[in-house]
Amino acid sequence: MRYVSQLTAAAALLAIAATGVQAQEKKTLAIVVKGLDNPFFEQINLGCQDWAANNPDSEYECLYTGPASSTDEAGQVQLVDDLITKGVAAIAISPSNAPAMANRLRAIAPQIPVMTVDADLGEADRDLRQTYLGTDNYLMGVKMAEQARRLKPDGGTVCLQLGNVAADNINARAAGFRDAIAGAEGTDRLNGEGGWTEIEGCPVFTNDQADLANQQMADVFTANPDLDAFILIGGWAQFAPQAYAQVTDQVMDKLDSNELIIVAGDTLPPQVQAFNEGRSHAQIGQRPFEMGQRAPDVMIQLINGEAVDDPLYTGLDVCTREEPGFCAQ
The missing domain is CATH 3.40.50.2300 (Response regulator)
Known part of the structure; x- marks a missing residue:
């Protein structure tokens, strides 16, 4: 006024x-x-x-x-x-x-x-x-899948981290990722399609909470030392840079060697910093x-x-x- x-x-x-x-x-x-x-x-x-x-x-x-x-x-x-x-x-x-x-x-x-x-x-x-x-959230998921396949052409085990169970945009990204990996629409869960298998206990849902996202990552890494890929469908964990650094510190040797890859959504400043520190392999940024x-x-x-x-x-x-x-x- x-x-x-x-x-x-x-x-x-x-x-x-x-x-x-x-x-x-x-x-x-x-x-x-x-x-x-x-x-x-x-x-x-x-x-x-x-x-x-x-x-x-x-x-x-x-x-x-x-x-x-x-x-x-x-x-x-x-x-x-x-x-x-x-x-x-x-x-x-x-x-x-x-x-x-x-x-x-x-x-x-x-x-x-x-x-x-x-x-x-x-x-x-x-x-x-x-x-x-x-x-285009489905396309965003497809692009995450493209990066996962590029980095791990033979596939492997993967955990998807989602946000709110009823969030249409997040669910569309997950669908895009799975469909692109499987080469078929309507893939509910990866069970060997394209060489990729979702591990037990995943996907995990953060409810849009950065602290919970980081705790989930730490728990998944501890319980699955041979995990090949962790996909942050949204950037929640990276929104708390200190906690994310502590979690990824535990697996930096695997990240450096590409034994474990991290693909994450969004390119906010703390996420760009994490990327440049080698704490993720690819970021798919929205605007x-x-x-x-x-x-x-x-x-x-x-x-x-x-x-x-x-x-x-x-x-x-x-x-x-x-x-x-x-x-x-």
């Missing part, structure tokens, strides 16, 4: 008349992420802020919000409900629990544009939103800043009734030791 402070009413009227601008509250374009505790989403926030800085005269403002914790699925659903009830102009949601979010959206039947960002609703519920902006930067414009297009493509993909960056690319020091 543009406030006129410490001016008399007459002076304020004169200022308004002089500029031809009416003092009024801006309409809100809301971006609701899974949790404010996840550094990945802070990049979306920075994109939102960048949009605001570049559009100071817009009638809209970009509001970035979410529950305090990424584990608070019910809190996210309630927050979306509250924002729609309050009367935001449009909303972009990264659903933590896709079925639960879809159930609530069906119940309240919002009359404003709804889109998803970063994570989508399940395929059966996509009529509830007008478009998805973010990563969360671009998601936050583009989402307001997409919401305005939807408000104006303009045609918008569905989906809207933001691309991927691949970093390997041979071609560090985006992750080069």
Whole structure:
């Protein structure tokens, strides 16, 4: 909102008349992420802020919000409900629990544009939103599989680390990884396809918690000294660089020799540092800043009734030791 402070009413009227601008509250374009505790989403926030800085005269403002914790699925659903009830102009949601979010959206039947960002609703519920902006998550999983096969052409044993059980984006990446390894769609679990076998006890689910992610890695490494590959479908463990360093310190000799390989999602600063220290072999990076930067414009297009493509993909960056690319020091 543009406030006129410490001016008399007459002076304020004169200022308004002089500029031809009416003092009024801006309409809100809301971006609701899974949790404010996840550094990945802070990049979306920075994109939102960048949009605001570049559009100071817009009638809209970009509001970035979410529950305090990424584990608070019910809190996210309630927050979306509250924002729609309050009367935001449009909303972009990264659903933590896709079925639960879809159930609530069906119940309240919002009359404003709804889109998803970063994570989508399940395929059966996509009529509830007008478009998805973010990563092609299935392709991201495929690219992880490409790196695993390149580094271990004969296959081996593998553990996948996932996030939230009901997160559509994470599940799509896991599907892309398994399908690409197996050479067939609909692969639920790798049992020798392409030479790869998922070990007992995996996949493991972090519930988007970095401390739990690192503990899981340590436990898997201890229980499976001959493990060939650990795939971080998301970057959770690397979001806690000290803990991740301690875990990977225990297997650095195996990482150096490629006896054990680590392929991880995302390329946030602490992850790039870990990569450059030899604590992973490949990083498949999303573009969360671009998601936050583009989402307001997409919401305005939807408000104006303009045609918008569905989906809207933001691309991927691949970093390997041979071609560090985006992750080069």
